[in-house]
Amino acid sequence: MSTAEQLPVQLPPETPSRERKGWRSFARRVVTNRRTAIAGGFLLFVAAVALLAPLITPHDYRDIVDKPLTSGGALGVDDYGRDVLSRLLIGLRTSLSVALSAVLVAGVVGVTLGLVAGYAGRVASTLIMRGIDVLLSFPPIVLAIAVVAVLGPKLVNVVLVIGVLYIPRFTRIVYSQVLTIRNLEYVEAAQVMGARPTSLLLRTILPNVAAPIIVQLSLSVSFAIQMEAGLSFLGLGAQPPLPSLGTMVGSGRDFLEVQPTLLIYPSILIVLVVLALNVFGDGMRDLLDPRRRGRTS
Template identity: 70%
Template sequence: MTTLPDQKDAVGFDPVRIGAFGRCLRNPRVLIAGGFLAIIGLLVLLAPWLAPADYRAQIDLPLTNAGVLGTDDFGRDVLSRLIVGVRTSMLVAVLAVLVAGAAGVFLGLVAGFRGGWLSVVIMRGIDILLSFPPIVLAIAAVAILGPELRNVVIVIGILYIPRFTRVVYTQVLSLREAEYVQADRVLGASSTRTMFRTVLPNVTAPIIVQGSLSLSFAVQIEAGLSFLGLGAQPPLPSLGTMVGAGRDFLEVQPSLLIFPAIVIVAIVLALNVVGDGLRDVLDPRRGQS
């Protein structure tokens, strides 16, 4: 009796992973969270056209019900500022995660593949960064560098480099002695080519999952820094600055605080739900369980 070839090799896809992806799509939590994040993505891309008014312009008297969500303490449209605030917060978070991902993946590849003293130096530096509470280190760093969005992106990016480095380092340690990696070496490929052309494609799944989870934390850190006045500076709104400004008018106009706070919670929750769904799809061990 002949044995059928492995289905993944025969038809070009992994049925286990496809099945996990189907279960993920049938999960109403993932569908709702993904749809919400798609709406957030549209807001980020189309904010200047979707905002009903200029976020800097005074459209009415302060703290009135003009517009959909009313006006703030300067008479500016709250809905317009909320849309632009979502764009500001998400752009900062995405750029910070891209910085963290690029640096963390590179360091993890080098430390895991090269080994030796270089691995020790890199991983001990990562351990030092992990020993500090992220929000405390972020506040100190931004306070020193100055309250600018560029500095916020750099600081948050550096804070989350260790997460990517540890994930990639662990994966590379388990892959560097694999047969296909050894075959690459026998064929005369350089270490750099082997790292980036052979090893890196096989660690993309945990990188994607870590990126989605880090994005939710980056949104929280950015909101915290902006709430303290260390992020976006007036008149540019972000979700954190809107929460900070709205706390003084909670009794008079609670929507100034409630709506941006709800959006922050919803974005973080949606990113975590989608991250869990991606983990189920991209981690074969979870897909088989």
């Protein structure tokens, strides 16, 4: 027996897949990017607080726990004697729920329309994109106020209105990306291999346009929070006794001279969450775009 036959076959050690390496590399870049990591950590904390709000609130947001406008409770009480901290936590949960639901609606519909418009041909592209142009021709806040005023001040209506208003953002981004990559070699190879249009869009094209979609998701949540706060401030969002950050700002303005914290606390929370979302979105854009990757810090 030869020496080669006597030696056991040594297989090369298994290496992580390219996809796993890519995710590890991306996670490492997120952690080392200070601003993005801080903003992401703060957003995770806010999301956890909002999710657990019913369990961690000191009181029920509807209960009267002290005399109106006294120092009772950790952050005081409002004009009805309800605990401000409890209402602030539930208000954060309400605002985030509306914003995330609206962006989910906008993302699903907008991405679908963008994929179809970019791949299906000139007729579909013209119809979809002209419809998007018509929607963009209306001032968002004016259209939102008009529609919610007609349909009624319900959270479901607010979610639908904000979702429809932000559909064009996703549609235009995905449409431009699909136009760029639909004639590339790997897409043509998938077509030659007999991939169906639906499979081609979902398995080949969509993963390669995911980066700008992720960035737009984070930025759109920021805009949706501001939109919900504006509608609730005008009395067209969450209805009493359910609080949201916008309704708390709206009710707190009447007591600015007596107890300014009723307006200051929800306003600061809106600013912090919106700022964190914008910083995180900008950081994700830098990390996901190879042309900007060298400028991240």
